[in-house]
Amino acid sequence: MIDSIYIYITAFGLFVIGLFGVLSRKNVLKILVSLSIMETAANLFLVTVGYIRGAKPPILTKTVSSVSIDSLNFVDPLPQALVLTAIVIGLGTTALALVVAVRLYRHYGTLNITKMGRK
Amino acid sequence: MNTNYALLLVGIPLTTAFLLPIVGLAGKKLARWIAFAALAFNFVYSLGLLLYVNSAGPAVAVIGNWKPPFGINFYLSPLSLFFATTIYFVGMIVALYRIGAETIPGDEKLSTAILLTVMAAGAVVLTGDIFNMFVFLEILSIGTVILVASRGAGISFRGAFKYIVFAGIGTGALLFAIGFAYGTLGTLNMAEIGLRVTEINFAVAGFIALMFAAGLLVEAEIFPFNLWLPDAYEGSFAHINALLSGVVGTAGVYATARIFLTLLGIKVSDYVMFYGKFNFNNILIVLGVLTVLLGEIAALTQKNIKKILAYSSAAQMGIVLFAIGIGTHTALAGGVFHLFNHAVSKALLFVAASMMIHKAGTADIDELAGLGRKSRTLALLFGVGAFGVIGIPMFNGFWSKMYVVKAAVERGGWNFLAVAVILGAALAEVFYYFRILFKLFNPVDIEIKNRGNLAGYLAIFALAAVILWVGINPSGLGGIINSAAGELFDKSTYISTVLGTGVLQ
Numbered sequence: 001m002i003d004s005i006y007i008y009i010t011a012f013g014l015f016v017i018g019l020f021g022v023l024s025r026k027n028v029l030k031i032l033v034s035l036s037i038m039e040t041a042a043n044l045f046l047v048t049v050g051y052i053r054g055a056k057p058p059i060l061t062k063t064v065s066s067v068s069i070d071s072l073n074f075v076d077p078l079p080q081a082l083v084l085t086a087i088v089i090g091l092g093t094t095a096l097a098l099v100v101a102v103r104l105y106r107h108y109g110t111l112n113i114t115k116m117g118r119k
Numbered sequence: 120m121n122t123n124y125a126l127l128l129v130g131i132p133l134t135t136a137f138l139l140p141i142v143g144l145a146g147k148k149l150a151r152w153i154a155f156a157a158l159a160f161n162f163v164y165s166l167g168l169l170l171y172v173n174s175a176g177p178a179v180a181v182i183g184n185w186k187p188p189f190g191i192n193f194y195l196s197p198l199s200l201f202f203a204t205t206i207y208f209v210g211m212i213v214a215l216y217r218i219g220a221e222t223i224p225g226d227e228k229l230s231t232a233i234l235l236t237v238m239a240a241g242a243v244v245l246t247g248d249i250f251n252m253f254v255f256l257e258i259l260s261i262g263t264v265i266l267v268a269s270r271g272a273g274i275s276f277r278g279a280f281k282y283i284v285f286a287g288i289g290t291g292a293l294l295f296a297i298g299f300a301y302g303t304l305g306t307l308n309m310a311e312i313g314l315r316v317t318e319i320n321f322a323v324a325g326f327i328a329l330m331f332a333a334g335l336l337v338e339a340e341i342f343p344f345n346l347w348l349p350d351a352y353e354g355s356f357a358h359i360n361a362l363l364s365g366v367v368g369t370a371g372v373y374a375t376a377r378i379f380l381t382l383l384g385i386k387v388s389d390y391v392m393f394y395g396k397f398n399f400n401n402i403l404i405v406l407g408v409l410t411v412l413l414g415e416i417a418a419l420t421q422k423n424i425k426k427i428l429a430y431s432s433a434a435q436m437g438i439v440l441f442a443i444g445i446g447t448h449t450a451l452a453g454g455v456f457h458l459f460n461h462a463v464s465k466a467l468l469f470v471a472a473s474m475m476i477h478k479a480g481t482a483d484i485d486e487l488a489g490l491g492r493k494s495r496t497l498a499l500l501f502g503v504g505a506f507g508v509i510g511i512p513m514f515n516g517f518w519s520k521m522y523v524v525k526a527a528v529e530r531g532g533w534n535f536l537a538v539a540v541i542l543g544a545a546l547a548e549v550f551y552y553f554r555i556l557f558k559l560f561n562p563v564d565i566e567i568k569n570r571g572n573l574a575g576y577l578a579i580f581a582l583a584a585v586i587l588w589v590g591i592n593p594s595g596l597g598g599i600i601n602s603a604a605g606e607l608f609d610k611s612t613y614i615s616t617v618l619g620t621g622v623l624q
């Protein structure tokens with residue numbers, strides 16, 4: 001049982017680490033890793049929004065005819081669906097970015113962004 | 120009329136896009152014709168819907184019978200359909216130009232990327248759900264990366280990589296904004312957030328506004344989020360640039376206006392009560408004016424025709440953002456009108472520039488000198504587009520810039536400074552566009568390396584006809600622009616229409 005405030009702090013910490021990486025690294029692959037860290041931070045934050053301390057996963061284990069939502073004590077399932085979507089999209093963009101990184105390397109012979117000349 | 124068929128505007132291009140690699144086996148030209156047909160369908164259908172909602176009032180397309188605010192809905196109003204139609208029109212024109220242009224390796228896959236980008240931009244404009252908007256923005260940026268990289272030069276991949284970095288940071292920020300909005304209000308529906316925005320406390324609302332700005336202004340080409348712009352524009356084909364400014368930029372600015380005015384917008388009279396004296400829209404005014412200044416100064420220094428047009432495009436987006444920031448009815452009408460004018464004029468300029476580059480084999484304006492004497496029609500039509508952007512009377516940009524300046528003067532205060540910036544920007548535009556035109560008509564001999572194509576001329580003529588028609592008869596669009604600005608100015612119709620079809624009525 002972790003209080004959600006610590007997860008929020010972790011998410012913001014990860015986001016700032018990722019941003020620092022994007023701004024300070026010179027290697028294309030390291031920049032992409034930092035971008036992935038930022039996306040992970042955002043996903044962690046989103047899933048924490050739906051977190052309720054001590055609640056159960058939102059799965060009905062037996063058929064119920066009429067029951068109030070509150071008595072079931074579920075966490076909010078919607079952010080989890082959002083995060084699944086965001087993870088899949090993140091995979092797609094990362095794959096595309098890696099393709100661009102491969103083409104950059106073939107063209108310039110280096111992955112260091114400061115050593116890529118004009119043209 | 121069953122408005123749920125509006126989902127075809129997403130379905131048709133998406134299906135066609137992924138059929139094209141198969142069609143491409145049969146013939147590369149055939150794939151281009153099919154891409155054009157899909158976008159032409161979208162344009163005609165959304166134009167029909169626009170005329171319908173303009174007379175019958177806004178409608179909502181409910182997806183999967185999950186009524187708002189629980190499901191995803193598309194909002195069909197004069198505002199959203201006006202921009203969807205503009206986006207599909209620019210996409211259709213570029214597809215038309217490509218029918219006649221030379222094929223490149225992997226040509227049908229470029230058509231796939233074009234269809235994806237145009238589809239996603241249209242859906243960003245039509246959707247009524249912030250997470251759905253995020254998903255389509257991601258598809259939009261994936262499509263943009265493919266479009267930019269498709270020329271295959273080193274600079275193309277550099278431009279694509281810069282765009283990936285900016286859009287990647289923007290994505291993270293956007294997800295945080297969505298998370299905060301959902302965490303505080305428990306809904307993703309734009310109308311419900313708009314209705315209950317005053318329940319959010321000031322600090323959280325400010326954070327949401329900033330995070331949304333960081334995410335959306337990347338696509339909208341606003342400083343300081345537009346640093347990907349020079350390399351991306353120089354790296355891609357000139358006619359693809361028409362999509363970058365006319366489709367991606369338009370969708371970005373529209374989304375910004377939607378978030379800042381419909382989601383977070385509060386009546387000016389209520390501001391002091393809820394938020395103290397700070398108005399979020401001042402962020403947009405400052406960023407807009409900065410973009411105009413830096414864009415025009417940068418455009419003056421460039422020699423590459425694609426880069427000149429790129430910086431000019433960013434500057435026009437700055438003017439629109441400034442108008443959105445002022446937020447009065449006149450200003451919003453001017454902003455909406457200018458966004459449309461910019462999309463059409465810039466599409467003409469880029470398509471004409473693409474043909475000039477194809478003819479002369481270079482993008483440097485010094486080496487293009489004398490081209491206007493060899494192909495007079497092309498250079499004159501380029502002039503029509505340039506006059507439209509500058510805002511010379513009797514051309515479309517004049518009316519929209521006049522609206523924006525009028526609104527800024529009415530608002531008064533330090534907005535007068537911004538008026539000076541916009542008028543100074545027009546002066547800078549006169550300088551660099553006339554420099555290109557004078558160069559084109561220089562008495563220098565130039566060798567024509569390739570011939571133009573009929574489909575390309577048709578595309579340019581269609582755009583020039585729109586520019587001249589709007590310039591001579593601006594009241595022809597007046598009704599639609601007025602109701603579009605009214606929707607941004609007063610969000611109550613939006614909220615009651617969307618939630619009225621739902622379960623909470």
